[in-house]
Amino acid sequence: MSTPEPVVSATGLTLSYRGTRAVDDVSLDLDRGVVGLLGPNGAGKTTLLRILATATPPDRGSLRVLGHDPGTVRGRTEARRVLGYLPQNPGLHPGFTAFEFVDYVAILKEMTDRRARHAEVRRVLDGVGLAEVRGKRIRALSGGMRQRVALAAALVGDPGFLVLDEPTVGLDPEQRMRFRELIAEAGAGRTVLLSTHQTEDVAMLCRRVIVMDRGRVRFDGTPQKLAALAGGRVWASAERSSGALAGWLTGAGEFRNVGDPPTGARLVEPTLEDGYLLALDEKGVAA
Numbered sequence: 098m099s100t101p102e103p104v105v106s107a108t109g110l111t112l113s114y115r116g117t118r119a120v121d122d123v124s125l126d127l128d129r130g131v132v133g134l135l136g137p138n139g140a141g142k143t144t145l146l147r148i149l150a151t152a153t154p155p156d157r158g159s160l161r162v163l164g165h166d167p168g169t170v171r172g173r174t175e176a177r178r179v180l181g182y183l184p185q186n187p188g189l190h191p192g193f194t195a196f197e198f199v200d201y202v203a204i205l206k207e208m209t210d211r212r213a214r215h216a217e218v219r220r221v222l223d224g225v226g227l228a229e230v231r232g233k234r235i236r237a238l239s240g241g242m243r244q245r246v247a248l249a250a251a252l253v254g255d256p257g258f259l260v261l262d263e264p265t266v267g268l269d270p271e272q273r274m275r276f277r278e279l280i281a282e283a284g285a286g287r288t289v290l291l292s293t294h295q296t297e298d299v300a301m302l303c304r305r306v307i308v309m310d311r312g313r314v315r316f317d318g319t320p321q322k323l324a325a326l327a328g329g330r331v332w333a334s335a336e337r338s339s340g341a342l343a344g345w346l347t348g349a350g351e352f353r354n355v356g357d358p359p360t361g362a363r364l365v366e367p368t369l370e371d372g373y374l375l376a377l378d379e380k381g382v383a384a
């Protein structure tokens with residue numbers, strides 16, 4: 098029996114901007130569920146997401162999205178029909194109502210039957226909990242609600258692949274948790290790639306995490322495995338410790354350090370964030 102094709106399959110993706118390799122020979126396969134994409138500013142996350150969402154063609158490499166090849170005009174059109182993209186700056190028109198904006202996106206997605214399209218717009222707005230405010234102008238909505246409008250727009254047409262670029266940035270903790278619920282729901286039946294700086298979002302939501310730095314994949318594995326990279330490398334001390342890549346005085350009045358512990362150090366449980374820090378420090382850590 099042949100193995101089914103992954104939902105997204107990328108090989109050797111490379112894209113440079115004026116000599117800087119924003120994405121450098123990235124290969125990955127994605128299947129169902131929420132996959133987190135972590136990396137420092139400028140790591141290449143947005144550029145990779147734009148390539149996967151077919152918004153930018155790579156200089157090199159091949160890509161298949163739900164069986165389509167975005168390298169061809171026809172394949173690109175087909176791929177766009179089956180993917181949803183929430184970009185970093187979704188460009189919500191403030192004068193539109195939530196309904197009008199999502200309807201506008203649905204029109205761009207070539208949904209020509211007005212009645213079916215309006216039913217779909219209502220479905221996605223209801224799905225993100227905005228049924229009550231669909232007639233309100235976007236300028237009158239809170240930041241959290243605006244992000245939900247952008248998510249609803251990405252969900253139009255029930256895409257099999259959803260690309261989310263830092264969707265929780267700027268949200269307060271309550272709104273972030275509400276958004277987390279929506280991402281988890283979205284990931285139940287489809288492939289979601291979630292770029293974020295929030296390591297907690299990854300720990301709470303993702304079964305797989307990819308860490309990028311300087312255009313390359315530095316780690317690809319489970320959140321548990323990423324945290325485990327810091328096993329034996331996080332310790333508490335009364336004084337500032339040399340050998341720490343990062344160390345700070347906590348509210349409990351002692352230092353928490355990540356790095357190379359001195360002999361006899363009092364080790365503490367590592368978090369995914371500790372593993373992330375070490376994955377960036379030790380370039381080329383594999384899954």
Ligand SMILES: Nc1ncnc2c1ncn2[C@@H]1O[C@H](COP(=O)(O)OP(=O)(O)OP(=O)(O)O)[C@@H](O)[C@H]1O
Pocket residue numbers: 114115117118119136137138139140141142143144145
């Ligand atoms: N349109 C562009 N023109 C020139 N350089 C660009 C362009 N877009 C991105 N870059 C450069 O490519 C590299 C990767 O940028 P990218 O925005 O993909 O990173 P990122 O990981 O998404 O960063 P952030 O977390 O800050 O959003 C950076 O060096 C950036 O300056």
